[in-house]
Amino acid sequence: MAKGLGRKALPWLFLAPMLALIALSWIAPLFLTVYLGFTDLSIKNFLAFIRNFFTEKVHITIDNFRRVFMGGDPYISEVFKVTLLYVGSVLLINAGYSLLLSISIAYLVRNEILSMILRVSWLIPRITPGIIYALVWNWFIDPKYGLLNPMLSAIGVPKAWLPSSWLLDKPYSQILMIVVNGYIGASFGMIVYTAAIKSIPPDLINAALVDGASDFQVARNVIIPLLRWPMLFVTAWQTLSLLASYDVILMIWGSGGGGGYAGIARAAGVMVWSLYSYSKAFSEYMYGYASAISLVLVVIGIVLIVVYFKLFGFRRLMEPSRVEV
Amino acid sequence: MVKVTLDNVSKFFGKVRAVTDLNLEVGDGEFVALLGPSGCGKTTTLLMIAGIYRPSRGRILFDNEDVTGLPPKDRNVGMVFQSYALYPHMTVYDNIAFPLKLKKVPKQEIDRKVRKVAKLLRIDNLLARRPGQLSGGQQQRVALGRALAKEPDVLLLDEPLSNLDAKLRILMRAELKRLQKELRVTTVYVTHDQVEAMSMADRIAVMNAGKLQQYADPQGLYNKPANLFVAGFIGSPPMNFVEGSIREDLSGGYYFDAGAFKFKLPKELGELISSKSIDVVMGFRPEHVKLSLNREEYSIEGQVYVVEPLGRDIVVNVKVGDMLFKVVTKPGVELRPGQRIWLVLDVDKIHFFDKFNERAIV
Numbered sequence: 001m002a003k004g005l006g007r008k009a010l011p012w013l014f015l016a017p018m019l020a021l022i023a024l025s026w027i028a029p030l031f032l033t034v035y036l037g038f039t040d041l042s043i044k045n046f047l048a049f050i051r052n053f054f055t056e057k058v059h060i061t062i063d064n065f066r067r068v069f070m071g072g073d074p075y076i077s078e079v080f081k082v083t084l085l086y087v088g089s090v091l092l093i094n095a096g097y098s099l100l101l102s103i104s105i106a107y108l109v110r111n112e113i114l115s116m117i118l119r120v121s122w123l124i125p126r127i128t129p130g131i132i133y134a135l136v137w138n139w140f141i142d143p144k145y146g147l148l149n150p151m152l153s154a155i156g157v158p159k160a161w162l163p164s165s166w167l168l169d170k171p172y173s174q175i176l177m178i179v180v181n182g183y184i185g186a187s188f189g190m191i192v193y194t195a196a197i198k199s200i201p202p203d204l205i206n207a208a209l210v211d212g213a214s215d216f217q218v219a220r221n222v223i224i225p226l227l228r229w230p231m232l233f234v235t236a237w238q239t240l241s242l243l244a245s246y247d248v249i250l251m252i253w254g255s256g257g258g259g260g261y262a263g264i265a266r267a268a269g270v271m272v273w274s275l276y277s278y279s280k281a282f283s284e285y286m287y288g289y290a291s292a293i294s295l296v297l298v299v300i301g302i303v304l305i306v307v308y309f310k311l312f313g314f315r316r317l318m319e320p321s322r323v324e325v
Numbered sequence: 326m327v328k329v330t331l332d333n334v335s336k337f338f339g340k341v342r343a344v345t346d347l348n349l350e351v352g353d354g355e356f357v358a359l360l361g362p363s364g365c366g367k368t369t370t371l372l373m374i375a376g377i378y379r380p381s382r383g384r385i386l387f388d389n390e391d392v393t394g395l396p397p398k399d400r401n402v403g404m405v406f407q408s409y410a411l412y413p414h415m416t417v418y419d420n421i422a423f424p425l426k427l428k429k430v431p432k433q434e435i436d437r438k439v440r441k442v443a444k445l446l447r448i449d450n451l452l453a454r455r456p457g458q459l460s461g462g463q464q465q466r467v468a469l470g471r472a473l474a475k476e477p478d479v480l481l482l483d484e485p486l487s488n489l490d491a492k493l494r495i496l497m498r499a500e501l502k503r504l505q506k507e508l509r510v511t512t513v514y515v516t517h518d519q520v521e522a523m524s525m526a527d528r529i530a531v532m533n534a535g536k537l538q539q540y541a542d543p544q545g546l547y548n549k550p551a552n553l554f555v556a557g558f559i560g561s562p563p564m565n566f567v568e569g570s571i572r573e574d575l576s577g578g579y580y581f582d583a584g585a586f587k588f589k590l591p592k593e594l595g596e597l598i599s600s601k602s603i604d605v606v607m608g609f610r611p612e613h614v615k616l617s618l619n620r621e622e623y624s625i626e627g628q629v630y631v632v633e634p635l636g637r638d639i640v641v642n643v644k645v646g647d648m649l650f651k652v653v654t655k656p657g658v659e660l661r662p663g664q665r666i667w668l669v670l671d672v673d674k675i676h677f678f679d680k681f682n683e684r685a686i687v
Binding site for chain 2: 201210225
């Protein structure tokens with residue numbers, strides 16, 4: 001009897017620290033965000049708000065959502081467009097380009113050592129500390145000392161095409177945002193895809209070669225169709241994570257002077273939804289409004305998750321490198 | 326249809342010598358089996374003929390054209406893989422049509438050929454299915470259909486029957502042989518199963534450790550094995566071997582001395598062997614021995630050890646000294662373990678091999 005009880009209690013004992021952390025850092029903030037999204041909490045009424053937490057003196061309001069959806073915030077539509085550009089373009093790199101990359105690395109390049117070097121080179125940004133990655137880019141694009149402009153000139157790009165500032169001049173700043181995030185994100189797809197390609201039985205590829213396929217036809221007719229599930233998985237996963245990610249943008253456009261990160265990101269046209277929420281909260285101190293903006297993202301995320309689960313089925317989604325053979 | 330010639334072909338993977346100096350000629354329309362234990366280089370050889378592997382040395386000729394450097398798609402070979410390697414995302418129809426589509430054959434022509442080959446292989450009712458919905462035997466026929474639909478010059482088969490159950494395997498053996506004779510397509514068939522090779526092939530190339538051991542027709546391999554390996558590999562149960570030496574007795578006759586027993590040899594045979602080697606291995610097939618309850622000429626005395634009835638035949642294990650010999654005989658005689666018995670050998674069917682270079686003497 002005591003033994004049976006121990007067996008039931010033991011896992012919970014082990015799980016307790018993690019569950020407590022999840023509750024504190026994940027579930028509680030979710031509820032707080034929902035609550036705050038319906039308040040007018042800001043730096044001005046912060047102390048009074050804390051004092052009156054959960055009392056009738058705190059103003060419960062839907063003004064925040066009115067601002068998001070009814071044009072109360074004139075800037076929100078541009079944030080929406082930038083977010084679409086960001087998620088769409090980086091997704092193209094992370095889920096699409098990384099597929100071409102993986103086929104090249106795992107199939108077309110027969111030399112194992114070269115293939116490994118190529119794989120590692122795409123993993124470098126992921127294993128570099130994020131802040132270093134951002135710093136290196138900042139140096140790289142510097143108009144005075146950076147290597148990027150001289151390199152582009154060297155391969156024949158006319159001077160007139162080069163921006164005076166990669167950070168600020170649209171659309172260069174937006175291209176930079178896409179490239180910088182794509183370079184990090186492509187490695188995720190690459191890991192999933194190369195594992196999947198390597199798990200395709202060699203016989204299948206040999207059969208296609210004997211049937212008369214060129215390398216390109218093998219990739220198109222055999223490899224890509226067999227990667228359907230990994231592709232769907234990477235696309236779903238990357239959409240969700242791109243919607244919520246702004247760290248690299250914050251690190252690159254956040255450094256450098258003049259009006260703080262929010263100002264630069266806005267002027268540069270790289271203000272994505274999640275960064276906008278962050279800047280509203282931590283540079284303009286409009287906590288209530290920032291929560292409301294986040295909440296919209298949370299709802300979009302949940303809707304997408306439900307859609308993906310419906311489309312692919314939860315269990316299949318949880319098997320990243322599945323190949324149908 | 327073409328004649329396939331392997332001219333001194335070798336394939337090395339790093340330090341591993343998968344195939345060494347292989348010379349082989351497969352005649353136009355001939356059915357040749359590559360037979361050997363796993364790892365003997367037979368599949369490597371097949372993949373070199375297909376063009377998947379490039380030989381490290383040597384040349385491969387189709388008729389008199391050197392194809393050594395040609396990619397698979399320019400060789401017009403059809404291949405059936407051991408795993409069948411059907412495209413799981415395509416229907417049976419599309420699997421068979423795939424090589425034709427790659428050849429840019431017109432659509433109606435593809436349709437005609439696919440249906441023809443499907444009918445030939447009796448899979449015309451399965452064309453809309455996917456490989457995952459087929460049984461092993463059906464998959465095997467689809468794989469064969471895919472290889473045949475493009476009307477290849479050479480058909481390569483890599484252990485195509487090994488994933489089928491025993492009954493179906495025997496059925497498909499005959500089926501494949503009939504099909505090959507009907508289509509007259511030059512065929513190279515890889516197998517480790519000597520029964521498959523013996524029953525289907527016109528000629529068999531026995532390979533071991535990357536080297537060709539013997540290339541002959543089935544009867545030739547059985548009656549005149551070139552060395553110990555072939556002698557032991559062909560035949561079931563395998564040939565009995567016993568080491569010993571050839572000696573001359575006082576009267577000028579010859580006998581084989583195995584230590585545990587002495588075996589008198591006809592004079593000409595003894596002279597022939599002893600002129601080539603003294604230390605030899607004697608071999609005799611289980612089916613070339615007669616059991617006798619009395620001593621006879623050319624017999625070895627032993628004791629019944631175990632009797633294995635197989636229905637049509639019985640396999641009697643006979644203990645001679647500390648050696649065990651297998652004898653295949655007809656049922657009928659009552660044999661008890663421990664019983665004294667004589668193995669009467671058919672002198673014309675005894676083999677002798679040089680103990681050191683393992684080559685056949687007689």
